[in-house]
Amino acid sequence: MTSFLKNTRLGLKFTLVLLLFFVGGTILSWVALSRALEQIAEDEVNAKGLLLIATMNAVRGYTSSHVNPLLAARLETEPEFIPETVPAFSAREVFETFRSNEAYQTFFYKEATLNPTNERNLADDFEAELVQRFRNNPELKEISGFRTVNGQSLFYSARPLAIGSESCLRCHGDPAAAPASLTNTYGTDGGFGWQLNEVVAAQMIYVPAERVSDTVWISLSIVMAVFILVFALVILMINLLLRRNVIQPLGQMAALAELIGADKLSGDGSELARLDNVTGRGDELGQLSRVFQRMAREVYSREQQLKQQVQQLRIQIDEVKKAQDVAQITDSEYFQDLQQKAGALRDRRKNRGEK
Numbered sequence: 075m076t077s078f079l080k081n082t083r084l085g086l087k088f089t090l091v092l093l094l095f096f097v098g099g100t101i102l103s104w105v106a107l108s109r110a111l112e113q114i115a116e117d118e119v120n121a122k123g124l125l126l127i128a129t130m131n132a133v134r135g136y137t138s139s140h141v142n143p144l145l146a147a148r149l150e151t152e153p154e155f156i157p158e159t160v161p162a163f164s165a166r167e168v169f170e171t172f173r174s175n176e177a178y179q180t181f182f183y184k185e186a187t188l189n190p191t192n193e194r195n196l197a198d199d200f201e202a203e204l205v206q207r208f209r210n211n212p213e214l215k216e217i218s219g220f221r222t223v224n225g226q227s228l229f230y231s232a233r234p235l236a237i238g239s240e241s242c243l244r245c246h247g248d249p250a251a252a253p254a255s256l257t258n259t260y261g262t263d264g265g266f267g268w269q270l271n272e273v274v275a276a277q278m279i280y281v282p283a284e285r286v287s288d289t290v291w292i293s294l295s296i297v298m299a300v301f302i303l304v305f306a307l308v309i310l311m312i313n314l315l316l317r318r319n320v321i322q323p324l325g326q327m328a329a330l331a332e333l334i335g336a337d338k339l340s341g342d343g344s345e346l347a348r349l350d351n352v353t354g355r356g357d358e359l360g361q362l363s364r365v366f367q368r369m370a371r372e373v374y375s376r377e378q379q380l381k382q383q384v385q386q387l388r389i390q391i392d393e394v395k396k397a398q399d400v401a402q403i404t405d406s407e408y409f410q411d412l413q414q415k416a417g418a419l420r421d422r423r424k425n426r427g428e429k
């Protein structure tokens with residue numbers, strides 16, 4: 075890996091390292107963000123659930139204090155039980171009306187009871203355990219989480235339902251004291267023997283788990299899309315800046331160095347002028363390129379000087395050689411001999427002339 079990085083080009087190296095951080099960062103933020111968003115979505119759905127439970131309790135309260143007193147007398151006289159007198163009934167009916175709104179169709183409300191008047195309110199094992207937990211811990215005011223029912227994943231919010239007033243015990247205390255019409259309709263098997271302040275049920279709001287995960291997905295996709303876009307732009311920008319500010323000038327300097335090394339500078343400064351776009355910069359590369367230009371000029375002029383000196387030296391050497399050659403010839407015995415002979419000849423001619 076290190077040798078690979080050592081041999082890769084600067085731009086690619088930066089991109090690879092950034093990409094590595096990018097992928098790592100994406101995974102990390104994905105995990106962290108999805109956790110956080112899940113928590114937020116759960117809290118939000120839970121808050122809605124608790125709000126609904128509070129609303130149902132208001133409906134229950136209204137029935138207890140306003141509707142029931144009006145109709146209580148008729149419960150004794152009429153053979154047919156009047157369900158409108160029952161808080162649990164009004165809560166259920168109001169919730170059904172609420173559910174008829176398409177946006178809330180998937181919401182489900184249940185008063186999960188250990189010993190219910192109506193069999194349909196019987197708590198299943200899971201709900202019974204929640205009721206037990208509320209009973210064991212009076213401080214506990216809500217529980218929420220996920221569970222699977224018939225293969226469907228559901229999110230639930232639960233609150234304890236306790237017998238808060240004596241009026242409840244009229245129908246849920248001793249069956250003998252209960253209105254006749256009630257026992258006629260529901261029998262005496264369930265929903266009796268409850269105690270004041272006893273937690274008898276857990277009020278449950280169920281919502282399909284997708285409602286939670288959908289919200290998470292939407293938020294997560296938006297945030298991650300922005301994150302990825304920003305990171306991709308950052309990588310692109312760094313690459314662009316790197317290429318324009320570092321890699322290009324370095325390449326130009328390398329090419330110039332190559333020319334200097336091969337002694338191919340033209341001398342008119344055209345190659346040096348290519349660095350002009352960098353030399354004006356105040357950063358390190360600007361400084362380097364200025365030094366580089368100066369160095370190139372000096373190397374060039376020294377080279378030229380050297381060449382001239384060599385040329386002169388060569389001429390001097392040539393002249394010395396010529397002189398040496400002449401001296402060699404004039405110093406030779408043959409030449410001396412020839413000179414003597416020529417001298418003798420000259421003398422002879424002179425003597426002949428004098429006679």
Ligand code: HEC
Pocket residue numbers: 138142159160161162163185187189190191192193195235236237238239241242243244245246256260265274275
């Ligand atoms: C007039 C009689 C009456 C009174 C008063 C009354 N209830 Fe009920 N309650 C019923 C009947 C009947 C049902 C069954 C309704 C149904 O069909 O779901 C019921 C259902 C319930 C349920 C659902 C579980 C089950 O038993 O089916 C709970 C919980 C409950 N009542 C709690 C209370 C509380 C708490 C009060 C006091 C605020 C109260 N009730 C007052 C008659 C009464």
